[in-house]
Amino acid sequence: MARVKKSRSMRGKLGKTGSKEMMKEQNKARKSSPTRRFVTKKSKERKEQAHKKLERLGLLPEKEAGAAPVRPRRFVFVKPVDEKAEQAEAMENANNIDTDSEDLSLDELLSAFTEQK
Numbered sequence: 001m002a003r004v005k006k007s008r009s010m011r012g013k014l015g016k017t018g019s020k021e022m023m024k025e026q027n028k029a030r031k032s033s034p035t036r037r038f039v040t041k042k043s044k045e046r047k048e049q050a051h052k053k054l055e056r057l058g059l060l061p062e063k064e065a066g067a068a069p070v071r072p073r074r075f076v077f078v079k080p081v082d083e084k085a086e087q088a089e090a091m092e093n094a095n096n097i098d099t100d101s102e103d104l105s106l107d108e109l110l111s112a113f114t115e116q117k
Helices: 010-014 020-032 036-059 085-094 106-116
Strands: none
Touching: none
């Protein structure tokens, strides 16, 4: 059996089952589908090439010298919170009453009197 050369004609593409309208619909679907990687890569390369050319010719608009935002490091050590130390510190702060100040609040005076008993 001899191999038949694949036809590039519309009839070959359609075969015996399809029609011209179906082929048009398929083309529309193909065009509306999301772009493939190759297409986006090429368009990106073209854009970069045009950018380089403008830069070479000096036609590129001046960029503002805005610093790029600092990217956070991926692994940052966060010291675990020691609850006992925090509670002890809070208790110390509560016990240390300012006796140097002349105008003590009513709560501080009451707490000072109640502690003496």
